Amino acid sequence: MSSSQVSRRRAIALAGAGVAGVAGAAAIGGALARQDSAPSAAPVADQVAFYGPVQAGIVTPAQDRLHFVAFDVLTKDRDRLIQLLKDWTAAAARMTAGKDAGEVGAVAGILEAPPDDTGEAIGLPAAGLTITIGFGPTLFRDATGKDRFGLAARKPAALADLPHFPGDTIDAALSAGDIGVQACANDPQVAVHAIRNLARIGMGVVSVRWSQLGFGRTSSTSTTQATPRNLFGFKDGTANLKAEETDLLREHLWAATGDGPEWMAGGSYMVTRKIRMLIETWDRTSLGEQEDIVGRTKGEGAPIGQGQEFDEPDLTSTSILADAHVRLAHPTTNSGAHLLRRGYNFVDGSDGLGRLNAGLFFIAYQRDPRTHFVPIQLNLARHDAMNEYLRHVSSGLFACPPGVSGPDDYWGRALFA
């Protein structure tokens, strides 16, 4: 059998399995050369650097697929939790490089033991996989206020529980969590493989609280990307924070020294909202009303009253209605707050009433939710004409630490130091 260190991609190249393998192998060199630079646009079979000052998967050009998971921490033992974070970090470094989750691999171990990789990604490239971790408010203090792991004093003020927003129909069982992990890739199997292996490695120490698949990106996080469409059929991600906007990212995305506890400097806060979209009733809404609700045209995606997608909306004009989504969400309506949105379309089958259980798994990163997501969402929840067709069913909030600097570092080291 092959060497225990063989990568999935090399296994294919050795077997002479053709184009994908060869292209993948070629990509390794490029990825290594890029390791310390900021993540940049990655073609489909490519690898995104895992190590770096910030976590990958935030300003990385949004990949096409998502598997998100929230875990409850079961153990009461701080050291076991730290060990798990180390194991996870190592597995994530391997998987994002297109390798098996464990050192032995899916099929190279002894026949008597379960493999240390589940195997469904054998033969698949890295596919731009990024794995991004965040810590929820309950990791610091549980519902009864107990300091579970001696972390309470390090809880950032910005990690304050999100308020109830008007119209919320949040299902607690689908919400929150001690640890959230976002896996994004250009191949759904690769994203699922990543989450599945983290859950397997964490068995007994953590348990899966809820999880969500997203099948298509609903945002662009780089000016190099074309704007995708959400399930209302509208371009989504036109006006978004983009990797290239370094000044805005510094101001609105990354937590800085002095913002709060030092372990979060270079990190970012992630808000997740699973938003059911009532697409059947939306589909019988007239085109004009749909455009009025969004505040943009459906075809081009231009602000109402302008011609081109990237024209600035004219909010002084009444042609963008008072209750239009883009007016209410726009930075000028929200004391200048910008979000980096990184959401995904989902369809979780149907709901038993002849309707698709579909919507948008909204993810937004920001420097401080109290000045960004919360006021924007309050504004939307109160006035957005789109609410007629939306139901927020799950809510999550996670503090994502800065990046992992190298093989000796691990996720959250500064937090537990």
Place this chain on the structure above:
Amino acid sequence: MRRTPLILALVTVSAVAACGDKSDDTAASAGGPIAVKASDTACEVGKNTLDAGTHVFQIANSGNKVTEFYVYAAGDRVMGEVENITPGLSRELRVELPAGTYQTACKPGMIGAGIRADLTVSGSAAPLTEDAALAQATESYSRYITSQSEALVEKTTDFVTAVKGGDIEKSKTLFPIARTYYERIEPVAEIFGDLDPKIDGREDDATAELPFSGFHKIEKDLWATKDISKDGPVADQLLTDVKEVVAKAKAEKLSPLQLANGAKELLDEVANSKITGEEDRYSHTDLWDFAANVDGSQAAVAALRPALEQRNPDLVKQIDTAFTNVDNELAKYRVGDGWKYQNELSQTELKGLSDVINALAEPISKIAGVIAQK
């Protein structure tokens, strides 16, 4: 209620009386009022042929149930109606009838298709121009709003009185009935900013500026907390708000396009919040609202009917069939003069309702396009 108040620029349509703008009551005064003997099982109308013109019906309710009386043109377009004729009471309906075939109906218990009889009106009938047909839609729907709003105020007053009297059982019985009239005219009620959220807002829509109030606050106290002793001010405010909405609604003239959208939105309401049990989550009386939303939708479509008949008769047929299917499906859950509770229906039964509503909403969503065409 809708999740967000509608902000609509209202187009006021000039009231064009379609044919024979007769203000004199020659026909009525000549023959005197037409007597209608209404009971729980019968509806005897004094005449079944009339001359074109304005007529007055005098409806006397000798039954034990509250009744209503309607004069319908084809497709159940309401030419005139009186709601809420309590037992022992007698009421008048004044209605202008151009030549054509009509139906009269009494609705003991105020539900269902009613006890029907044919009515033929003869005389010269000039065919409507397309524009006149559209203008008539606005007028015809205005009549509907007027009659519904009067009943809404009466029924809300009864409900509020029961609540303030601390009578939980009576309040529970009156709750879905008062709501029926509100849900029928919801597309109009929603136009007036914060009034709909105040009257019909749900607990999770509440904000610091607009605290939980209105029907659903009292509903929660009736069914969940089982304590209405502190709801006097909430009840008073509800009645004040209802009266305000009614005053505004009566003065409003919905354009044909707004009617078309209103008919669709009422069905979206059914699909999004009644079938799911979201609206009446404590009382589970969602099927009352369901039926009321469908009634309201049908009234809006009926008002547009003459115009639709001219422009797209096939669509009218499709809509008629789809309405019948909804009525039949809903009829399975009738209990006396009311309905089963939403939480008594199985998932399969709810799916059945969802399917007929979607099947109806589909052709109804096409009306606006047909109306907009020149």
